[in-house]
Amino acid sequence: MNSFFQYFADIFNGVKSLLTGMKVTGRYFFSPWEIVTQQYPENRKTLKMYDRFKGEVIMPHTANNEHRCTGCGICETNCPNGSIEIIQDKIDMPDGKKKRIIDKHIYHLSMCTFCGLCIKTCPSDALAWGQEFEHAVFDRTKLTKILNKPGSSILKDISE
Amino acid sequence: MAFSIYDFTSFNQSIDKLLYDSLPPFWALIIEMTIIGVVFLLFYAVVGLFLVYAERKVCAFMQNRVGPNRVGPYGIFQTIADFIKLLMKELIYIKNADKLLFNLAPFIVIIASFMAISAVPFAKGLHAIDFDIGILYVIAVSSLGVVGILLAGWSSNNKYSLIGAMRSGAQIVSYELSVGLSLVTIIILAGTMQFSAIVEGQANGWFIFKGHIPAFIAFVVFLIASTAETNRGPFDLAEAESELTAGFHTEYSGIKFAFFFLAEYMNMFLVASIAATVFLGGWMPFHVSGWGGFNAVMDFIPPLIWYFGKTAFIIFLMMWFKWTFPRLRIDQLLTLEWKYLLPINLVNILVMAFMVLMGWHF
Amino acid sequence: MKEVINLPVKNIEEEEYHINMGPQHPSTHGVLRLVVSLQGEIVKSLKPHCGYIHRGIEKMCEKDTYPQIIHLTDRMDYLSAHINNHAVCLLVEKALEVEVPERVKYIRTIVDELNRIASHQLWWCSFGMDMGGLTCFFYGLRDREKILDIFEESFGSRLLHSYYTPGGLMMDIHPDFQKNVKVFIKYFRKKIKDYDDLLSGNVIMQLRTKGVGVISKEDAISFGMTGPTGRGSGFSCDVRKHHPYGVYEKVQFNEIVRTEGDTLARYLNRMDEMRESMNIIEQLIDNIPAGDYTAKMKAVIKLPAGEYFQRVESARGELGVYVVSDGNKTPFRMKFRTPSFSNLSTLDYVSRGCKIADLVAIGASMDYVIPDIDR
Incomplete structure (x- = not known):
């Protein structure tokens, strides 16, 4: 029974960690003012x-x-x-x-x-x-x- | 010729009638097929080029960069420039490669996605063929692409390519199951395999809302499995850059490489549009039963915009996956499928069947 | 020692499937060639071929005077150039029994730690890239750029600085140095959370690294693994703690040791080292004493005849410099004990029985710098 719950806990924790990662990239996607690229020949x-x-x-x-x-x-x-x-x-x-x-x-x-x-x-x-x-x-x-x-x-x- | 942006049925029928009235039936059919073929080719080229550009911009913004910005304003012609470059590049012939299969492989890959897209309805009355077994046809045809990948890996006589192709084979054979079963879940809810009927069935609510929990689980499973089936994102083991240099297309160059490249994006577009059609109502506007005014406003937005909007949303999700997650290992990839996705899917089908039986859906 | 896994060979037709990883391969980060024999996806054995970027730095050192040697050591482990310089400078100072000013020691320690952070950031980039998460690469480089800007402002260059000289420093630090370093530490403490969210906690990353490429403590010692790699196996080998140089005695910091010995332990060790380096810098940055930036040295440095050895903790492990001097202004013989070379020697042993993807992950966790291996 324990392993049964472990199975679902694994899925839950896994999905949670994936969403945490997506939050980071998603935040940068929607904050274009944080772009650090220097456009060299123009600048x-x-x-x-x-x-x-x-x-x-x-x-x-x-x-x-x-x-x-x-x-x-x-x-x-x-x-x-x-x-x-x-x-x-x-x-x-x-x-x-x-x-x-x-x-x-x-x-x-x-x-x-x-x-x-x-x-x-x-x-x-x-x-x-x-x-x-x-x-x-x-x-x-x-x-x-x-x-x-x-x-x-x-x-x-x-x-x- | 009654042209309406909301319903293409009468427009198409009038063209059909015009052709059949003025030409013998055989030639009318040939011309119709040619027109559709040319339209799809153009559509393919435009969508492929746009998606490559979109992916670059999306990943650039996620990585704090600006992405392509040299060719044209905001770099919009970058992919066209790349395409011209690929066209002009030399096609390298490999010694000891199986010439026939080597040349055949890119075509198989691209034809598979080409055939599959023909069943997808873009708007009311705007589809090439409306099979009554549409979903089955799409599943069957889209899995042909793996043959091309296997052939490419085998025939290029390269060790990295072979490993990549074998990985791809194992991967697609497994994930094909999940894609199929998650679609079966919705077939149970919809009661039909015909795409047009599925879309019509979502007039009073998309299936992801109608079938609530099991439909949502099916949607997530479909998203994961279809990402794997297109060899993208965290599942890009077949071309795993840091392990196999470029996997199955290591030896391809020039336009043949472009075929693989384009096919990857077209497959992405294909699975996104199937997800949009099956789960999110295709070209059907967003309706809330009871809100007459709101529904009327939603109806005013043309179906093509609804369709492309939903597809773009799912494509964005897939790009988001790809640019966030590290790659899985091959045994973990198969574990994910056989130990997690497949059991969940099977239980999910039972739940859905039970729910439809009891009438618990909306 | 762990038993080497021998996979059963069924018949003579089942030949080994050799692939060449490198010298041109995305995951070897340079010109390292690994001849890998496979059985399906599983690595049976592996043979590293070194020497593609051998420049004979040790031999070149024999014709150079001691101040001139400094710029060659930059080019060994180019990611921790300052620390390499430090090793040679310490050796010369030890041999001549020169006492360098306190200010120099403080600055050297701070710069070393900044260099260590920069090196670990680049390692994090490439680790993420080897695991297939390309976004990591850009986040790491973005933050490394801040350190490189500080370096450029103070020392004039971004990668190969040649900033230390025997007896002191090339020039004093820039007036804005302390302010910029403090700004950077505040910035990076925020950004390192992103690193953890994006990669450390990720379930895919955890699955791929936990229990993969395990090296026991005994093996780590017998292979001579040092640095974060050796400390991942429970081998307490931090030169900064055991044989302190600079002002490491005066600062409070923890030696990060994990006992799991797997790829994840090595990964987390480096992540923690970045935080620990920031702690060290924070303790020192406000307390740099005033004074000269170099000790009085003779114009021509001649080491008394004899043998000298000095070690420092570079970003990859223990860097040892061994000099035999015959009393001339150039060394008679020079030998560098570089950490990457020792760490590479374990790769065959560790990766047997792993998958190809594991081999890439193990290689990434060892953090090789190929010029450091070949010299």
């Missing part, structure tokens, strides 16, 4: 990335086209997978000494793992994270970037 104008978002490594330049990179190469040695290549140049100083400066700071975005070691270890804070995230291109050579802008020079207070 590009209003889309704002967080300040710390790691989109790519950039080298900030001042209005006078000056950067802070001394070309020391610490970022290159710290990069775990060789995404950074530094090409140095030597210039003659007025006092006759030779001084090395950055010629090209080459950054392979395609190889970067966004670990942040280059930015953290840079002694002169020349590098920073950029918030650009739409990196898709048809040709991967375009992902190799030269971070110091052409004709740029080092900021005065850094070089001294």
Whole structure:
């Protein structure tokens, strides 16, 4: 007799649990204001990335086209997978000494793992994270970037 | 030609008369059949496309998403775009597959649902054939679809497909019983198997209200069993995505896959419309005996709207099941049928028969 | 040990029916290949084939300096990236005998627990999906997104953070961090009820998981199962309790142990762990002490020659890091003891005699991350 009642109790509890589940989905069906989808290409104008978002490594330049990179190469040695290549140049100083400066700071975005070691270890804070995230291109050579802008020079207070 | 949105009988008869008057009987018959065939094909395409879209939107809203919204306003042309894509896709031929059966299977599946829908009355006088054994015909024909699924699984020479087909076979053979028996419950109440007579019998109250408790139980059982029969919802073991990748239609591509896809939705529409016809009064408006004014307002709403409204309600219920519940295991699926649904159904038939005998229904 | 079920083979024509689950299969969540031999629906035996995503992380570590290793550990068990980082950082700090500031310990503990919740949310999604309830997938991802937003705001990325460094943190937490975490916990306490209504209490789910894939405590220990999976079999193995690191000694939390050892126990363990993690975060979030976000470290970190081992409790179980150092700035040998690999080893043993659907459910309850298995 006990199992007889158990049979009906099973059915009752089963149906009850099913209805509880249906209540959840039903509630969301009738509350469309809870939709969380972001319609990406349409919301590009209003889309704002967080300040710390790691989109790519950039080298900030001042209005006078000056950067802070001394070309020391610490970022290159710290990069775990060789995404950074530094090409140095030597210039003659007025006092006759030779001084090395950055010629090209080459950054392979395609190889970067966004670990942040280059930015953290840079002694002169020349590098920073950029918030650009739409990196898709048809040709991967375009992902190799030269971070110091052409004709740029080092900021005065850094070089001294 | 007297056209009325409430009664299509005279409209149809006038077309019939026109054809038979102007043509020899043989050609008149052929033309009539062609017209009905074309009308059903168009209806099929429209309903299929709409249901695919509806399912996507319903599930999206249940899942806090917006669903298709790119092709056309609110994405209404999404399914058409998908259909064009499926038409243009390559039909992949599998080495060592049984070519004949492989190509035949999708047609069997779609023809089965095609044949079954012909017996369903959409409005007064608007049905292709009005058999006096309508329900029996529908049960018989709609279960042909499983042959197609079995053939698809067997002939594609894929191990996942075979498992899916075998599951589907066991499942449909079992659930066919419950579908039949729950309809038998209503046949006892209605006293007829003819769809038009069943609908007429519900003029003063739908069977789900007339037959109260046993009819309601029969309705719930029918809903569960028919969901299982259409391989949907928590019973989609034949194509169980996380277990068998796509089950019996793993190897199908292009338009042949579209046939399976469409047949699933058409089967859903078919069982929903049978549930609406048998339990919820088909195209019959909602009447409360004694409330003359209310009944007149209800009568004003055209029967086609009543019919599609009820069908849509049941389709929505089935979608709600599918997007809420996890999937059953094969042995639990059979346990549910043989240990729960079937005994309940058999007792239910006895109760209903006793009730009809004693005149306890409304 | 449980007796392995040997199904009777009637004649020679009844060959085994092999199917390949994976490397491309919806239920393996990655590139794991399971060669399953079946008899009808019943699994007779199963052979996992690993290595489809082997990248040689242990070997790569041998050429990297210790700060550089951190970003590689992210990519092992990518769902609990912070916790992996924590293991290596703790090891280096232990070897160098560096005392990290209290603030760092608090932040690391909070972030670890947030990461654990995020990981369990994704597990819940995929568990629901493997059981056939697709709606679970979207609810889980929706709530995980809130954590990822907090991560993105503070650490700049959503999945692979590389946030910890030996001796401290990359940067301080965002000023809004505490506020957002509190908002999230309030939100998620409401939403986790939906999870229970939708899946935990569901009769179909209960039927499919109760008594399925039972592992006894002895088996769990001998297979080296850890984490919520091992604790589902009654093996009390929470590293946070037994070998506390961070500030786990200072917080009140329960180690969740169930003795049933079935799929349902493993499921409920993870659900309870999410609640327990929220308790831990609530105790800590208002009490983060002020101070530096990193200890003073040398520019080049060289571990003294010797062997070092450190373990942490990742979202999947016990993660051990073993380093042999010869005094250079790179390790001589590095070995990770990853929880998913040990948990995978039981799959053949557990799933014998089960149905295919059970195999999927058991696999889902173990919560594999394939890169964690292959490394």
